[in-house]
Structures are given as structure tokens and as C-alpha cells.
Amino acid sequence: MVHADSSNFKADISKEEAYKQVLEQAEALFEGQRNWEISNLANAASLLWHAYKSLPSPSKDVNWAGFYVLDPIVSNQLILGPFQGKVACQTIKFGKGVCGTAAERKETVLVEDVEEFPGHIACDGDSKSEIVVPILVGGKTVAIIDVDCAVVKGFDAVDREALERLAGLIGGACDW
Template identity: 65%
Template sequence: MLGNVAETKKVHADSSTFTQGLSKQEVYAQIREQAEGLFFEQRNWVCNLANTASLLWHGLRSLPPPSSSVNWAGFYVLDASKPNQLILGPFQGQVACQTIAFGRGVCGAAAQTGATQLVEDVDKFPGHIACDAASKSEIVVPIVQNGRVVAIIDIDCAELNGFDEEDKTGLEELAQLIAESSDF
């Protein structure tokens, strides 16, 4: 069948190719739509977060500044080996801190409070953990499953004020999709 032939020829890399000139809302809509397709019949969290990190990285960097200066996009998850600790999950960008205690820095605050942290200037955030001195602003969105934070989305930007309310909305919708679609 022709339909099947077309299906076979579709390459996954195209999912993370974003047309220049899209609005931020359109980029988040494409990320969500592609993630939904990639999560179909696949609930493995490592696999799903690895592909989502790629979507976020390529989507945000296709936008005008400051989003084009995103320099880290990925996930921390609950560390099964230690209570109240996050451990590094799939990401795109430079090498990152392996573990983060609940309450420490921007990621730890999101994990402890269950609330999105939108930080315009990380140097002004009490107890900020500098995994990368180049990062100037950050957004961290908790992924909540059965009332419990199971992971966080963490995105850094090399510019101040790298994120806004559109990022918050787009990432919170994505966090909900991940929570519904993946087994942690």
C-alpha cells in the first residue's frame, strides 16, 4: 500500500526540524504534536524524555533571541537511590550536575514546591547551582504524576530574561502530556 510506503520512508529526524519564522506558540504546538506522535504506544520514560529533549532543543533554538540562546534543555528525575534527590536524565547541551537535592537551586525549588520556577537572572536566585557559568536565566517545570513530582523539565538560556509566560504555558502543557504518556 502506498500509505505504508510513505510511512516507512518517514524519518524520525524530521520531527525535530523546525521551519524558521514560526511564533513561539507555534513551536510549542509542534513540539507537543511531535511528542504525542513519538509517545504513541511507547511509555518508556527514558526513550520519551530523550526525544523530547531533542524537540525542545531544536524547537527553541529555531526561534529569534533570546530563545535562540538556549544552551541546555533536558530533564532531572527522582533518584530511586536517595529520597528527596533528583538525578540527571536525558538532555541536550553540555555536561551537567549528576544529582540535585530537593530545595537546592532552581531545579530543587521546583521539585520541592511542585511549582514552575521562571528565573530571569539565575545569579539572583538564592542557592543557584552553576552547572554552566554561561547560563544566565532558567525555567524549571515540574512533571507531576498521581500528585507527586516525578521529574522536572529544565531549560537554561545564555541570555538574561530568556523565558516568559508563553514558555511557562507551553512547558506546563508539555509536562502534563509527559505525565500522562510515560511510566516513571
């Protein structure tokens, strides 16, 4: 039985432990839910959000965590999926901003200071750093994980590795 307790993280855990819980809970939640990628993404965004909020700065300064998915109609375009945080841009073209760059390159983009990133899309002026991880299925970008932080250098190699594992899990868990 899915339960809100999955979003509860112990105090004083490390980032590695928090991500371990996210990955374990996500794997359990996705079980038998292959047709429902939106449900899976909605719960995954919730897990990530509550993990970050349980951690010290800079992780707790995360101000947006969620997904963009491939537009089923317009090619090379992402549309907003489930997320936690403030209102966000509804569409992003491949190649535009951090999200569109990661989608096009099919590789993680970790930006320590968004003001240094050419063409950054400033949906929220509070966002100072960002990590975007593409979800690849059959060599094609089907979605991206996008996390923004309200301080610079909000993300490091630990975030990159864990989010890439989550992307792999999500890519394999849903019928895209």
C-alpha cells in the first residue's frame, strides 16, 4: 500500500542515505505501474522534494523538483510534467536553456551558477543552480529530471550519480 510515510525522511541523514531511500521507495512505488508514467513521475517528484527538505543546505534550498516529458505532438519539444515547487514554463524546445540542452545532448547538465549558463531560461529568479538529467529509452530522450536550487553550487557529483540512477529506474519502469 502506497503511503505518505514514504515521503518522511529521518533527521540528520546524509545525502547518500536520502537518495537511497528515494531510489528504494521509487522502485517499490513503480512496481506494476508500467502504464502510468504520470503517476510514477508525480510520486517521484514528491520523494525528491521531501528528501531535499530533510537535508541541510544547500540541498534544503532546492526550490523546484520535477519532470518535463517529450511533447507527443510537437517534435523536439518538452512539456511540463509533475513537479513540486512554484509554477513553471509549460514548454521547452530541445537545445534551449539547461533542460533543453540536456534533452538534446542526452547527457546530464550540472550548472553551478545559472547566470553563467548561456541562454538560461529564468522561470524563477530565485533559482541559482540547476541539474538536469535526461531519461533515455532506446537512446532517445523521453523525459528529463529537473532540479533547481536557490543557492549557487546546489548540486555535486552525489546528486548527479543518484539522479542518473533514478533516471535509469524511471526509464525502465514505464512503457514510454
